[in-house]
Amino acid sequence: MPTTVPAYGSEAAERLASMADVTASDAALRRFLHGLPGVDAVGLQARAATLGTRSIKTTAKAHAIDLAISMIDLTTLEGADTPGKVRALCAKGVHPDPTDRTVPQVAAICVYPDMVATARAALAGSGIQVASVATAFPAGRAALPVKLADSRDAVAAGADEVDMVIDRGAFLSGRYLSVFEEIRAVKEACVRTPGDGSGRDAAHLKVILETGELQTYDNIRRASWLAMLAGADFIKTSTGKVAVNATLPVTQLMLEAVRDFRATTGVQVGVKPAGGIRTTKDAVKYLVVVNETAGPDWLTPRWFRFGASSLLNDLLMQRQKLTTGRYSGPDYVTVD
Template identity: 85%
Template sequence: MPTTVPAHGPDAAARLASMADVTASDAALRRFLHGLPGVDAVGLEARAASLGTRSIKTTAKAYAIDLAISMIDLTTLEGADTPGKVRALSAKGVNPDPTDRTTPRVAAICVYPDMVATAKEALGDSGVHVASVATAFPAGRAALPVKLADTADAVAAGADEVDMVIDRGAFLAGRYLKVFEEIKAVREACRRPDGSSAHLKVIFENGELATYDNIRRASWLGMLAGADFIKTSTGKVAVNATPANTLLMLEAVRDFRAATGVQVGVKPAGGIRTSKDAIKFLVLVNETVGDEWLSNEWFRFGASSLLNDLLMQRQKLSTGRYSGPDYVTVD
């Protein structure tokens, strides 16, 4: 996985720099964000529903299941998390199905900052990344120095990726420049002493943004501030990732790359529990942004229970028998 967002085409840096005036002031940023095309909610939801009816069978389904497994950020974000639980989850991420060593590894193990070192040690040189939530996750209600210290601690402990939450209160109050500057500051806190940087995923908490127009604005705001990924939600509220809000974010990264030459990833999180759900999201990716995003460098699932269903469906395709929930470990 690259440590910086790659530019596509020789003029990408120039095109991105040409947008600097958009973020020069709160007024300029507001004009730009409110000048984005309004979202046709009926059309968006209809298209998401239509794509969700695609039938994926046999070899294509097997490919999609393996791809989905490789895209999972296997997550535990509970107050009762222990080192033993994190080590067990890390082992599962590296070897999801001990009876079938052809099963792909997950993309990352996602934990709180104080568990990063434990996960890092458990994962070793497996190639599975350590992702850490930060910035006073999930509410984000903390002063900026606290958020930056939270981020720096996670990176110092070895986090490869940081999932930050935006200040939804500031965003909903129209204080867009404050949100922009905070994302930039967190991105800077992701830098390591050697000059490399942990990947930054910016969480919007779509269920609290209330409107599709706000989700589109937040997507552009996050990308302008330097997000490597934009992420739907924390998984801690009633409305998390939906096909419609994920489709909207995929359209945003597509349009952002067309405007700037910079490619940004998307991570839906929360509420994606079955293989059927995951495959619907992969169809959204393929039909909206194309196969360039069909890898774990550019698309992730934030999930805890999804992996188990994918493993059971994978076993069914392989043997013709459905093993049931006792086939997989309970996380």
């Protein structure tokens, strides 16, 4: 069925409205998604491998480290999470290295919905965003009313960003319009109650594709476009809870998708690789791919994030080495 277009700038809204026929029916959406150019898997992997070998020297590396720190969604998504653990993580996000106040703060703290209020209180006045997973994360196996309630609870508790998971079963079964409508419904659930003090009309929506379960690069491209057409503010690779999470080729493919989507619609969408990015060397590779694929417009925390927990520690150790000439080791950073 036809659905409304989210609020964008007038030009972008007009360009999106011109694509309304694409989502008017399941058959139309299928034609559009299957009409996207096929992915050259060999070429994609070769390009990602080549970009991953780029050498970053001292001054550029220092800038890249600080940029990567500022892009981190510092995350704890464990059943054993406690308010004390969340408050400690928030303190680390505000001052990643208490001995060096020149270290930038992280972009967001990502928690389960029941920990959002704790994180929001701990981060008050810091400017760091509170992100919350929702929609029966990580499997997403719940009825739509449950998913919407999960999202509304997170937003009501103060989440600035909501990370939802798509129904991979529906997508792989070819029920594209069902996935589209679910994303749209969650987008609407992210609208805030007037007067909640957030200063924002709606929480930003990150749509997790769980690329490790989508089987092919062509499916990842289709899922990326589907999520963006439905109103995603970010497309995210993974939950971090499956065997295959973020990879450089997949992230490059998603960056190509957001670049092409902006060229078509005028709407810019962010990208968030998550899961398995643990070292400074890895983070720098991703930043190179961002710059060379989507361009410098995406090289900000507003448009690119790392979903990570352990990455921050390695970035801090490498930063200390550049600053002092000594490699301090893991004993000199907090254990998350």
